Amino acid sequence: KSLRLLSAKKVSGGEKTVVLDPKILGVFVHEALGHACEADIVLQGDSILEGKIGEKIGADGVHIYDDPTLLEKNGTYFFDDEGIKAQKTCLLEDGVLRSYLHNLETASRFKTTPTGNGRAQSFSSRPLVRMSNVYMASGDHSFEELIDIKEGLYVKGGRGGQVDTAKGLFTFGCEEVYEITNGEIGKLYRDVSLSGNTLEILKNIEGIGKDFDVGSPGSCGKGQYVPVDDGGPHIRTRALVGGE
Numbered sequence: 046k047s048l049r050l051l052s053a054k055k056v057s058g059g060e061k062t063v064v065l066d067p068k069i070l071g072v073f074v075h076e077a078l079g080h081a082c083e084a085d086i087v088l089q090g091d092s093i094l095e096g097k098i099g100e101k102i103g104a105d106g107v108h109i110y111d112d113p114t115l116l117e118k119n120g121t122y123f124f125d126d127e128g129i130k131a132q133k134t135c136l137l138e139d140g141v142l143r144s145y146l147h148n149l150e151t152a153s154r155f156k157t158t159p160t161g162n163g164r165a166q167s168f169s170s171r172p173l174v175r176m177s178n179v180y181m182a183s184g185d186h187s188f189e190e191l192i193d194i195k196e197g198l199y200v201k202g203g204r205g206g207q208v209d210t211a212k213g214l215f216t217f218g219c220e221e222v223y224e225i226t227n228g229e230i231g232k233l234y235r236d237v238s239l240s241g242n243t244l245e246i247l248k249n250i251e252g253i254g255k256d257f258d259v260g261s262p263g264s265c266g267k268g269q270y271v272p273v274d275d276g277g278p279h280i281r282t283r284a285l286v287g288g289e
Contacts, residue, residue, distance in 0.1 A: 184253025
């Protein structure tokens with residue numbers, strides 16, 4: 046792959062139709078949406094989702110969850126670090142924002158119940174609102190249906206980036222990006238970045254794959270490191286792409 050990337054050309058920038066694989070989708074739902082759903086971030090005034098509970102912020106069929114009860118994933122646990130039983134929390138239901146993530150403190154301030162997301166790096170650390178396993182649920186499109194477009198890009202894997210949760214803006218580096226022409230996957234591009242507005246990406250989703258994979262274990266930093274995981278299916282949406 047490294048040798049192929051050396052000879053690959055750079056992509057022409059602009060807004061394009063993109064098919065995202067579960068790994069780069071996982072980066073998006075964790076970094077761009079998940080952090081904006083953390084109630085302490087909302088209380089700080091640093092979330093584009095402030096005051097949007099009950100609002101339609103994504104396309105029909107978009108369901109996103111934080112679920113520490115998924116078996117054998119990196120973000121799996123049975124009780125959080127405040128003694129609250131782990132539970133599956135629906136963040137988006139059919140595109141509608143249903144909940145923030147809470148620990149005991151933020152739940153009290155919002156006058157709601159904790160979601161079991163009070164997590165600490167160690168016994169000497171203060172539990173903060175943290176994600177666990179965040180993912181988008183699968184849909185009913187085959188991969189062939191998702192790439193059945195005149196032109197676009199197939200994006201596989203992410204390499205980190207930057208997120209502004211207050212403005213809802215993000216930029217991620219991409220591991221592999223391929224041209225899609227008339228439903229066929231073609232040449233490889235190099236040094237590609239993916240960027241956009243979190244809410245626009247969610248609203249522009251026009252296809253959700255039947256497949257499903259949560260398999261991107263890592264550690265999430267927020268002053269403390271905790272184990273997390275993310276993923277979902279393949280999806281098709283629109284985003285800004287450019288050369289890094």
